[in-house]
Structures are given as C-alpha cells and as structure tokens.
Amino acid sequence: MKLTTRSRYGTRLLLDIALHSENGSPVPSKDTADREGLSLKYLEKLIKMLKQAGYVKGKRGPNGGNVLVRAPEDISIGEVARILDGEEQVLGCEGDPSTCPRAAVCLKRSIWDDASLAMYRMLDSYSLADLMKDAYLCPVNPPRRGD
Numbered sequence: 001m002k003l004t005t006r007s008r009y010g011t012r013l014l015l016d017i018a019l020h021s022e023n024g025s026p027v028p029s030k031d032t033a034d035r036e037g038l039s040l041k042y043l044e045k046l047i048k049m050l051k052q053a054g055y056v057k058g059k060r061g062p063n064g065g066n067v068l069v070r071a072p073e074d075i076s077i078g079e080v081a082r083i084l085d086g087e088e089q090v091l092g093c094e095g096d097p098s099t100c101p102r103a104a105v106c107l108k109r110s111i112w113d114d115a116s117l118a119m120y121r122m123l124d125s126y127s128l129a130d131l132m133k134d135a136y137l138c139p140v141n142p143p144r145r146g147d
Contacts, residue, residue, distance in 0.1 A: 026065030078123030
C-alpha cells in the first residue's frame with residue numbers, strides 16, 4: 001500500500017503527455033523531464049513500463065516523442081500505481097496468509113486488507129482526465145489548452 005516515486009512520477013509523466021500533446025502529437029521525453037524537473041533517465045524507465053502496459057507509445061525521429069494510447073478518462077490513477085508499484089499491501093500477509101504463522105488468528109489482518117482495498121478504490125475513482133481538469137485550474141503556471 002505504499003506509493004513510490006515510480007507511481008507518483010509516472011502519473012506526472014502521463015499528465016504531462018496528456019496536457020502537452022496537441023492533436024495527438026508526440027511529446028518529447030526531454031521536454032517532460034525539463035517541465036517536471038525529473039531525471040530523463042528515470043523517466044525513460046517509467047516510459048518503458050508504461051509502453052509494456054499499453055498506456056504509451058513512442059514515435060522516433062526529429063518530431064518524435066510519446067503519445068497516450070488510451071484516452072485520459074480511461075486511465076485510472078489506481079491502474080498506474082499497480083503497474084508501476086505493483087499492488088503492494090500494508091503487510092506481507094494480506095495477499096498471502098501463508099507468509100505469517102499468525103494470519104489465521106490475527107485480529108488486525110482484516111483492517112489492513114480493508115485499508116489496502118480502500119486506497120486502491122479511491123485511486124481508481126480518479127482518472128487522468130480528472131487531473132487534467134485540476135491542472136487547468138491550477139493558479140501556478142497552468143498549461144495552455146492545446147499546448
């Protein structure tokens with residue numbers, strides 16, 4: 001149930017592509033790295049994972065870059081977190097009770113299960129399109145529509 005930099009930066013990466021892809025034009029990784037203040041090398045690792053999962057595709061060449069394969073409203077933040085972080089649980093025994101000898105009598109185990117489910121349910125309720133709406137309303141350096 002831990003969100004790492006992979007899921008946070010991956011979400012920022014997808015949001016940047018969605019906001020800066022004019023009519024489906026590719027967004028160069030370097031531009032995203034510069035705008036987001038992130039390492040290009042690290043972003044390229046995330047792009048590779050997102051390409052394998054079918055969220056992003058790349059175009060090579062002088063006008064190359066990354067484009068979303070799916071519509072922003074069809075990309076849930078929970079899916080992105082699962083792809084980049086895996087479906088991490090609060091405790092190791094949640095997904096596999098055999099990892100803890102007390103799992104069968106643990107009174108707290110159901111609480112941790114519920115906490116993980118609640119977090120992913122909440123993340124699944126937000127899409128990339130929701131973040132785009134928030135970005136356009138952001139008073140600090142909002143992206144231009146069509147930029």
